[in-house]
């Protein structure tokens with residue numbers, strides 16, 4: 001899940017004209033080799049399907065969570081506490097307003113007039129995910145995840161922000177936007193493809209995604225750039241959750257753990273798609289082109305400016321390589337391979353974006369302990 005630059009899907013087809021697409025991804029040698037191996041072993045596999053041959057059967061799922069399931073659920077509980085913390089900060093400053101909106105809320109409203117409700121709803125969902133997972137863990141005698149000792153980072157000083165210790169930093173972010181091109185490409189990271197940043201400047205620097213104080217409320221193009229930064233961060237977080245649950249589900253042993261991972265994971269997908277649309281509004285008229293006069297952060301107008309990989313209204317996943325390059329392209333979550341997508345990778349990814357700037361070494365050690373345990377879980 002690390003953000004990468006340079007290589008992209010090589011044969012980006014024109015989804016708007018319906019031209020036949022070619023599978024344009026670069027496949028990893030390991031994956032390709034595995035698939036070729038399966039092809040060579042096809043006769044043996046097929047033999048198992050012939051009349052009279054013993055049918056291959058998957059082991060029945062246990063009804064209740066295994067130790068591996070608990071490790072998966074403890075890691076997603078950690079992730080949900082992180083999501084809850086960052087979304088709470090967004091909601092305090094950019095969520096539903098009573099009275100007239102502050103300039104940050106007004107800037108978010110320029111991206112979508114329902115921004116306040118969406119931000120508040122997303123926050124409510126994350127809090128429910130975290131509370132449910134920890135209560136579920138306790139209900140089966142497993143240890144819930146408690147991050148309260150790490151709530152040490154400063155709050156924004158802008159009017160509206162509560163003054164609490166935080167788990168996450170939203171004031172110096174290097175926002176990854178490779179998800180934007182990844183989901184518009186017919187290639188797949190599960191086959192080794194990598195993607196350019198839609199906004200390289202946003203990924204390379206450190207920018208606020210919430211106003212740090214009331215001085216950040218103006219000038220108008222500055223607070224709009226902060227809102228635009230948030231828009232891309234919203235989607236980067238929710239695409240991570242989307243892939244996390246989809247890949248973890250494949251390691252779940254019990255039916256109940258699978259139900260939890262699919263159920264919550266589906267909500268992450270719902271969030272992601274809305275924020276894809278939302279972020280697209282930050283890179284087209286009337287908001288873009290826009291340049292923050294305080295730091296030069298630039299949001300181009302992507303309409304008619306970058307082809308399919310930058311087309312703002314391509315909000316649904318473009319069909320891409322899936323399972324085998326010999327099969328037709330398929331519109332799916334990506335990455336989703338349980339072999340390549342890891343919990344350790346999630347912690348590394350979030351850390352690389354600056355989300356944990358100021359956190360202690362103990363915070364990282366605890367996150368990596370949970371991640372390493374989850375990565376050992378196998379069905």
Ligand SMILES: [Fe+2]
Nearest residue numbers: 080083126129
């Ligand atoms: Fe969540």
Ligand SMILES: [Fe+2]
Nearest residue numbers: 083238241268
């Ligand atoms: Fe989420």
